[in-house]
Amino acid sequence: MTDTQFDVVVIGGGSTGTAVARDCAMRGLRTLLLERDDIASATVGTCAGMISSGLKYSDEPDIMAMCSKEVVHFSHIARHIISKNPIIAPLLDLSDAASDSSYVDSYSAHAEERAVPSMLFLTPEASREIEPMLHPDVIASVYYEEFFIDPFRLCMLQALDAIKHGAKIRTYCEVIDFAINHNKELEGVVFYNRVSGCTEKVRTKFVINATGPWAHKVASAAGEKLDIRLNKGAHVILDRRVVNVGVTVKAIDGRWVYLFPHENTTLLGTTALDTWEDPDSLVASFDEIEYLLQSIETVLPSIREARIIRTMEGVRPLVPEWKKPEGMVTRGYQVIDHGANDGTKGLISFTGGKLVMCRHMAETVTDIVCKKLGKTATCTTHERPLPGNEVDIDxxxxxxxxxxxxxxxxxxxxxxxxxxxxxxxxxxxxxxxxxxxxxxxxxxxxxxxxxxxxxxxxxxxxxxxxxxxxxxxxxxxxxxxxxxxxxxxxxxxxxxxxxxxxxxxxxxxxxxxxxxxxxxxxxxxxxxxxxxxxxxxxxxxxxxxxxxxxxxxx
Ligand SMILES: Cc1cc2nc3c(=O)[nH]c(=O)nc-3n(C[C@H](O)[C@H](O)[C@H](O)COP(=O)(O)OP(=O)(O)OC[C@H]3O[C@@H](n4cnc5c(N)ncnc54)[C@H](O)[C@@H]3O)c2cc1C
Structure with a gap:
């Protein structure tokens, strides 16, 4: 074991891990983050980047309220990497609007907090004025606004801010083992340095397992069983901006899919399928691509004229709820303190969560670690800007x-x-x-x-x-x-x-x-x-x- 001692080691350099490293470092903890690949190289890099109002989770009011608050925080600390995008949901059948009317109230309840208008209904003429490519059979549309963040830059800025506050970040370092004493207390972490080819060790009493869809594998290296529900999702990227605004529509199975203008391209997504495959080897399938194209084609008939330049597949690390279709599984997150359940003391894992919640997840887990370490520092990640956010630029x-x-x-x-x-x-x-x-x-x-x-x-x-x-x-x-x-x-x-x-x-x-x-x-x-x-x-x-x-x- 090397002499290097850290208060906390964070495993995983996605949105969750970098947010945790930032919070821990800002509260004065000696922090090390280990990522087996590069920052933002896994799930977070395959997501849509929507820091959502939680509209899809209107049956989880607490989650909606949390999402809305997090959007406000991001608007304050990361305004340079977020954008507010208009979205329309074109309707071909009025029953769609009637069955979803609860969304309108839930969305509108938090709209003012996020400085967006309440949800609006648009006439077919107004809908086509916004989006001239709409199908002639569209009879109305629902208009609302959501915020988006650049997920790669968010992770990078969180990592850079963590470094600024004293954290060490090591990429291409894969955690392969834990040092645990006979009292089941964590003493250190063993990792393989993929650049040097060497195995290294560091001392720590606390490890935050923020490895998303790999969380159960990492926990198993400490002898812990962690339940998780893996759910894969595909995106298709089109070669240009085919729409002026975001467009959402119900797919053949009643799920909402979307088309978002994304930088100089357009993002079409997403699918949601339970999976037992290795998250590292997944690619979008023919069925997933066709499901997405067919869905959006119902309201944008010319969609296939655009060239698909790429597809990507990611895996949601969901909370392991059984007997529920994916859409009904909570979008909240769990913090599993293995030591509190007679397991390895000092090891804490996440399941569930979303990009939009990463700062909140970090605050929760850092509070737990600080309490165990007897530190009184409080969270300031919602107040202190990320690098570059400080002043406006002409x-x-x-x-x-x-x-x-x-x-x-x-x-x-x-x-x-x-x-x-x-x-x-x-x-x-x-x-x-x-x-x-x-x-x-x-x-x-x-x-x-x-x-x-x-x-x-x-x-x-x-x-x-x-x-x-x-x-x-x-x-x-x-x-x-x-x-x-x-x-x-x-x-x-x-x-x-x-x-x-x-x-x-x-x-x-x-x-x-x-x-x-x-x-x-x-x-x-x-x-x-x-x-x-x-x-x-x-x-x-x-x-x-x-x-x-x-x-x-x-
Ligand atoms: C298709 C799709 C669309 C989505 N869209 C949205 C959206 O619009 N808005 C939203 O809020 N959320 C969205 N999500 C959810 C969101 O992407 C995830 O909840 C979030 O990105 C998970 O981040 P993470 O940091 O926990 O995981 P990851 O980004 O997967 O990071 C985990 C990291 O751990 C590393 N790791 C694994 N094992 C080890 C090891 N042994 N040692 C060291 N490092 C290791 C991995 O390399 C990886 O970089 C979407 C998800 C999917 C799949």
């Missing part, structure tokens, strides 16, 4: 001053708020770093270099999560080489690393692209392969292209 003035396109600056502001000034400062000494690296997003070279220097990426995929680089319509075809070259220069990596990084990046993209291969996307992928193989002379033999594309549309 994008128009900056565009003139620095000679950088307004659109590029607007995207930079949405990622880092006032901290974008640190990026722009770099261009004073290096005006050549104003060059655009990723044109879809867009991202300039100065921001890529700043991110490598300040936000601890180790691979191109890490850069993607921090910058959205390579996530647009071309899926990285035009930026991969440039970004890899900058990464290698900044981190002093060699030619082999350069190639491995590009292949890893391509393999990760391919995981989501292969399900979308049909019609226009087949042609696009041929072009992409041509560019990598001919222009880049890149051997992609380890990428599995021998996959049977969808029969129809080929």
């Amino acid at each position: 994008i128009v003035g900056l565009s003139r001053e620095y000679g950088i396109a307004l659109h590029a600056l607007e995207r930079m502001r949405a990622r880092r708020g006032a901290d974008m000034m640190k990026v722009l400062e770099l261009t004073r000494e290096h005006p050549e770093w104003k060059t655009t690296v990723c044109t879809c997003e867009p991202v300039i070279e100065a921001e890529v270099r700043y991110t490598i220097r300040e936000e601890y990426p180790q691979t191109l995929n890490d850069l993607r999560r921090r910058l959205r680089l390579g996530t647009g319509p071309c899926q990285g075809t035009s930026c991969t080489y440039k970004a890899a070259a900058i990464l290698c220069e900044e981190l002093n990596l060699g030619g082999d690393d350069f190639l491995v990084d590009i292949l890893d990046f391509r393999a990760e993209r391919w995981k989501g692209i292969r399900q979308s291969l049909r019609g226009e996307q087949l042609a696009q992928d041929e072009l992409t392969q041509g560019m990598y193989a001919c222009v880049g002379n890149l051997d992609q033999s380890d990428v599995d292209y021998d996959v049977k594309p969808w029969e129809e549309g080929c």
